[in-house]
Amino acid sequence: MRMEEGTFKMFSSISKKMIFLFHMLFYLWEASKANKTVSKPNVVIFMADDLGIGDLGCFGNKTLRTPNIDKLASEGAMLTQHIAASPLCSPSRAAFLTGRYSIRSGIASIHRSGVFLFSGSSGGLPSEETTFAKLLQQKGYSTALIGKWHLGIYCNSSSDFCHHPLSHGFDYFYGIPVTNLRDCKPGHGSVFIEGCKMFIRPSLQFIGIALISLKAIHYLGLSKGLLRALGYLFLIISVLLGLLLLWWYSYRYLNCILMRNHTIIQQPWIYENLTQRFTEEAKRFIKRNSEAPFLLFLSYPQVHTALFASQTFKGKSKHGLYGDAVEEMDWSIGEVLHVLDQWHLSEKTLVYFTSDQGAHVEEISINGEVHGGYNGIYKGGKSTNWEGGIRVPGIIRWPGVVGPDARIDEPTSNMDIFPTVIKLAGESLPKDRIIDGHDLMPLLQGNAVRSKHEFLFHYCNAHLNAVRWHPRNSTSIWKVFFFTPNFSPEDSNGCYDYHVCFCQGDFVTYHNPPLLFDLSKDPEEKNPLTPETESQFYDIIQVIQQAVNNHTTSLPSVPNQLSLDNILWKPWLQPCCSSFLQLCYCDHDIDENKDVL
Numbered sequence: 001m002r003m004e005e006g007t008f009k010m011f012s013s014i015s016k017k018m019i020f021l022f023h024m025l026f027y028l029w030e031a032s033k034a035n036k037t038v039s040k041p042n043v044v045i046f047m048a049d050d051l052g053i054g055d056l057g058c059f060g061n062k063t064l065r066t067p068n069i070d071k072l073a074s075e076g077a078m079l080t081q082h083i084a085a086s087p088l089c090s091p092s093r094a095a096f097l098t099g100r101y102s103i104r105s106g107i108a109s110i111h112r113s114g115v116f117l118f119s120g121s122s123g124g125l126p127s128e129e130t131t132f133a134k135l136l137q138q139k140g141y142s143t144a145l146i147g148k149w150h151l152g153i154y155c156n157s158s159s160d161f162c163h164h165p166l167s168h169g170f171d172y173f174y175g176i177p178v179t180n181l182r183d184c185k186p187g188h189g190s191v192f193i194e195g196c197k198m199f200i201r202p203s204l205q206f207i208g209i210a211l212i213s214l215k216a217i218h219y220l221g222l223s224k225g226l227l228r229a230l231g232y233l234f235l236i237i238s239v240l241l242g243l244l245l246l247w248w249y250s251y252r253y254l255n256c257i258l259m260r261n262h263t264i265i266q267q268p269w270i271y272e273n274l275t276q277r278f279t280e281e282a283k284r285f286i287k288r289n290s291e292a293p294f295l296l297f298l299s300y301p302q303v304h305t306a307l308f309a310s311q312t313f314k315g316k317s318k319h320g321l322y323g324d325a326v327e328e329m330d331w332s333i334g335e336v337l338h339v340l341d342q343w344h345l346s347e348k349t350l351v352y353f354t355s356d357q358g359a360h361v362e363e364i365s366i367n368g369e370v371h372g373g374y375n376g377i378y379k380g381g382k383s384t385n386w387e388g389g390i391r392v393p394g395i396i397r398w399p400g401v402v403g404p405d406a407r408i409d410e411p412t413s414n415m416d417i418f419p420t421v422i423k424l425a426g427e428s429l430p431k432d433r434i435i436d437g438h439d440l441m442p443l444l445q446g447n448a449v450r451s452k453h454e455f456l457f458h459y460c461n462a463h464l465n466a467v468r469w470h471p472r473n474s475t476s477i478w479k480v481f482f483f484t485p486n487f488s489p490e491d492s493n494g495c496y497d498y499h500v501c502f503c504q505g506d507f508v509t510y511h512n513p514p515l516l517f518d519l520s521k522d523p524e525e526k527n528p529l530t531p532e533t534e535s536q537f538y539d540i541i542q543v544i545q546q547a548v549n550n551h552t553t554s555l556p557s558v559p560n561q562l563s564l565d566n567i568l569w570k571p572w573l574q575p576c577c578s579s580f581l582q583l584c585y586c587d588h589d590i591d592e593n594k595d596v597l
């Protein structure tokens, strides 16, 4: 009996100690977790271009192979209602980098083209804007952009580099300052011709009619003076057209540029092994900075057309060159993640994957192959604010802090990365401006169940196109449209006749009262609600209208970076690595640091 009691006492004191120890360990573990979230993690960002949410295995695709992205998702959190701030590259990227709607930085066009098209134009991300790269840089991070920028290069002279990545918080840049376009790759057609097809035919008809009239005037023996004047006019127009054509054909040399920091290293860039070079650059950057906190923004030109894939991937997927390009990008992501593992950095690194907007469904190659991605159940695509244009794949991985297998269905935005990483770096948000994004950590760590985005504003260039409202006390996700793009052909799922959808005039239909959907019940945006089918119809519209008024009064007036003046080609701003007579051609992509590691 005694003996047993003694043993019992001994055991109970041991077990008390054990419990105490266990508690200590638990607190330490909790503390370390809490510490981890504030201790300057590395940040690795993968951004695809024009990738559809339906292209990835983890978002339901069964035939495209994206094992590395799928693994990333299963080890972290999937954001299923992740919304790009704009359905076009330049504005979406501006919003992403600054945490603000791009209309606040003036990257919101009032005419047709909503993006930058030329290396020699003066628009871009203004110097007054602060990117998260700049704030992390100030906090001691090493920062690099590898890949696509698309937010301008120069302002007034071809040496000011005022819009260049190195002026916006990146220590290192290896990539393409403008964008990848069909016109960059011989044999892939031209976006200019694609986009202008509908306008070229009437112009040709007009020229034809003019010629016939000229002949008629000649036969009728009308005034010789008039005839001569018309002749000269015709000559001048032909010369101008000829020059335009010449300039068109030199597009590739003038705009498809690969740079290392401020230096042009390939003009035009060579597609061969471009992905391998981006991947190598990214891996080397991580190895160089394994001791210090770093920010790596790997911004793939895939899967924007012109599509490309290296020999290893070409012809391997089930979805043509498009699928090959997606699978090669997935490979590249796997390579970079592997380096994080090798260097024991995975637990210290927040990894984010996204696409700058939805798939460009109208992309059909000149051979008739589908070169645009898949937006799953969602309507429309790039250049529209239907869900297919803005609902992008979002994945965040941070082992030990986020996930695994977490899933956030609440509305989140690509503008949220700004406040999230700024906070993690221990920096405070800028106080002199509105930041539209919200810190994602409370949602990611399960400390909040509701998104802070009660309203999200969906812009089509400078025009407020739609608004999303997630009322605080309800599961509904209302979305109203003030106008919708006119699909052409009418019964299709896009603006195939124009290659992209435009935001104004005859290209859209205005709605008054606005179109209303409840995305929580109708994510496909098939059934617009009416006052008959939704008793709260007018109340909902009214709340949203009030939110629009508040939002609109918060917009400052800033110079428009996509004005005609800022978007057109200025010959004196043209970057050129050789003389103009040598057609601005060069190829010296040699890295002096290659052997350092």
Ligand SMILES: *[C@@H]1O[C@H](CO)[C@@H](O)[C@H](O)[C@H]1NC(C)=O
Pocket (backbone or CB within 6 Å): 054, 055, 060, 061, 062, 063, 064, 319, 322, 323, 372, 373, 374, 376
């Ligand atoms: C997978 O992606 C391809 C390429 O975009 C698309 O054609 C296909 O329909 C998708 N499949 C599924 C099941 O989502």
